[in-house]
Amino acid sequence: MTIRTQPRKITAAVVSNPHQLHFREMLIKAPRKNEVGVRILACGICHTDLGFMAEGTILGHEGAGIVEQVGSEVTAVKPGDHVVLSYQSCGICPACQQQQPFNCEHFSKLNFGFQRLDGSSAYPEGVQGHFFGQSAFANYCLVTEQNLVKVADDLPLSLLAPLGCGIQTGAGTVFNTLKVQAGDSLMVMGTGTVGLAAIMAAKVAGAKTIIAVDRDPARLALAIKLGATETINSDQESDLTTLCPHLNHVIDTTGIGHLDELGQDVLKEGGTLVRLTGSAGETFTRGRKAISVIQGDSVAQTFIPKLIELWQQGRFPLEKLITYYHFDDINRALQDSRNGKVIKAVLVWD
Ligand SMILES: [Zn+2]
Ligand SMILES: [Zn+2]
Numbered sequence: 024m025t026i027r028t029q030p031r032k033i034t035a036a037v038v039s040n041p042h043q044l045h046f047r048e049m050l051i052k053a054p055r056k057n058e059v060g061v062r063i064l065a066c067g068i069c070h071t072d073l074g075f076m077a078e079g080t081i082l083g084h085e086g087a088g089i090v091e092q093v094g095s096e097v098t099a100v101k102p103g104d105h106v107v108l109s110y111q112s113c114g115i116c117p118a119c120q121q122q123q124p125f126n127c128e129h130f131s132k133l134n135f136g137f138q139r140l141d142g143s144s145a146y147p148e149g150v151q152g153h154f155f156g157q158s159a160f161a162n163y164c165l166v167t168e169q170n171l172v173k174v175a176d177d178l179p180l181s182l183l184a185p186l187g188c189g190i191q192t193g194a195g196t197v198f199n200t201l202k203v204q205a206g207d208s209l210m211v212m213g214t215g216t217v218g219l220a221a222i223m224a225a226k227v228a229g230a231k232t233i234i235a236v237d238r239d240p241a242r243l244a245l246a247i248k249l250g251a252t253e254t255i256n257s258d259q260e261s262d263l264t265t266l267c268p269h270l271n272h273v274i275d276t277t278g279i280g281h282l283d284e285l286g287q288d289v290l291k292e293g294g295t296l297v298r299l300t301g302s303a304g305e306t307f308t309r310g311r312k313a314i315s316v317i318q319g320d321s322v323a324q325t326f327i328p329k330l331i332e333l334w335q336q337g338r339f340p341l342e343k344l345i346t347y348y349h350f351d352d353i354n355r356a357l358q359d360s361r362n363g364k365v366i367k368a369v370l371v372w373d
Contacts, residue, residue: 028053031060035161036083036353037150041076044160044353051152051165052145056094058165061106063088066159067185068360068368070215080137080151084110085369086159086166087184099168105180109187109323110134111156111170124169125318155188160353162372172327181371182334182342185216186327188318189367190341193220193276194330195319196297197228201272205229208269211251212286213276214242216367217299219249219344221274226250227338232270236282239363249343257282270294287311345369 030050039045054060067085075082086108090100100106111133112124119127127133129140137151138144145165146152156170174183193216197203207230211218214237225233226249235246236255243254257279269291275283278300286296292310299316306313319326333339346365348356349372356368 031163033161033163035081035150035152035158036350038076038078038080038082040078042354042358044357046351049147049150051147051163054092054094054165056096057167058094059090059097059100059106059167059171060092060163060165061086061088061108061171062091062163063159063161063372065181065184065369065371067188068356068370069185069188070360071188072160073357073361075135075154077151079149080154081146081158081160082154083160083164083370084108084134084155084157085185085187085189086157086164087180087187088159089180091163097168100171100173105174105176105178106166106171107174107180107183107187107323107327108155108157108159108164108166109170109172109191109327110318111153111167113140114167114169119169122322123320124322125316125320130317160350160370162350170323172323174328174331178331181347181369182345183327183331184369185341185345185367186330187323189216190220190330190344191321191323191326192299192319193217193222193274194224194339195321195326196274196299196316197221197224197319198329199320199326200297200314200316201274201295203228203230203272206231207271208232208234209272209274210234210236210270210286210289211246211274211276212236212257212279212282214239214246215276215363216344217276218274219246219366220341221276222246222250223339223341227333234270242366245343245366249340273297275300287313341367347371349373 036044072082112127113129116128152158235251238258273286273296296313344367
């Protein structure tokens with residue numbers, strides 16, 4: 024096989040104004056020796072994408088596709104392998120060396136900095152790529168071994184694409200951070216992708232009480248189907264005041280102040296509130312802990328295969344969260360995600 028060292032033409036959805044993306048053709052540089060070129064077949068839309076709609080950016084960080092070319096130092100995959108993409112990490116800092124890539128000291132730069140670790144870019148002037156080490160709102164992108172997960176060829180990549188961020192975060196918080204045990208009780212505030220993934224995981228873990236909190240009755244009904252044992256409509260005062268259980272765990276995906284307070288009130292001593300809202304830090308009040316975690320403390324290469332196995336067993340029905348759109352409809356898919364019409368939009372090429 025001849026190794027291509029010339030730039031490759033790609034088609035990418037570039038943000039042209041805060042509410043609109045336009046497809047553009049452009050040249051992207053050939054993979055470096057530690058990089059992998061992936062032909063993207065599908066990509067989920069995550070709420071983090073919606074927060075980074077700056078002109079000239081290529082977003083997308085739940086990509087899945089087929090390896091097209093690998094750099095000379097890459098050993099984990101070869102051309103033709105199927106891969107799911109997750110968050111980026113450096114692989115060399117102390118946290119990465121200790122198998123905690125979610126605490127990578129370069130996390131912010133590599134995932135939100137629109138650049139490689141050395142500050143360079145494979146994209147043309149004026150285009151911001153490498154979002155989460157991916158920028159997968161495109162038909163091709165460059166990644167590294169750190170943010171790819173090899174999967175079996177016979178699995179549906181469009182279904183697996185969203186495992187790389189929101190679903191991993193919700194399920195990882197239950198399995199890795201809280202280590203929910205059989206018989207435990209927990210409350211999940213917010214029933215978007217992250218919250219519903221947490222509920223599915225809590226059911227797998229054998230939690231006895233799983234309380235879903237949201238203001239959308241349809242979402243609460245879905246939460247029940249996926250494993251919630253009780254629901255609370257946060258718009259109904261009467262629902263909230265009847266609540267006095269003493270829970271082991273609370274997961275807040277909303278960042279809404281009064282819900283956060285409620286979460287702390289319903290914990291029993293020794294209980295933990297996990298904030299998946301981007302806030303940092305750890306507090307300890309009245310014997311109850313509040314923490315924030317990144318990506319559910321998940322190492323994608325081991326955790327995503329575990330989620331796939333649960334899905335194969337019928338115990339993690341993530342297809343119930345997904346609505347598919349053709350990539351051509353990316354603006355409609357973003358709009359539907361923004362206004363809550365769909366839970367998890369997944370874009371697919373032909
Ligand atoms: Zn995300
Ligand atoms: Zn690192």
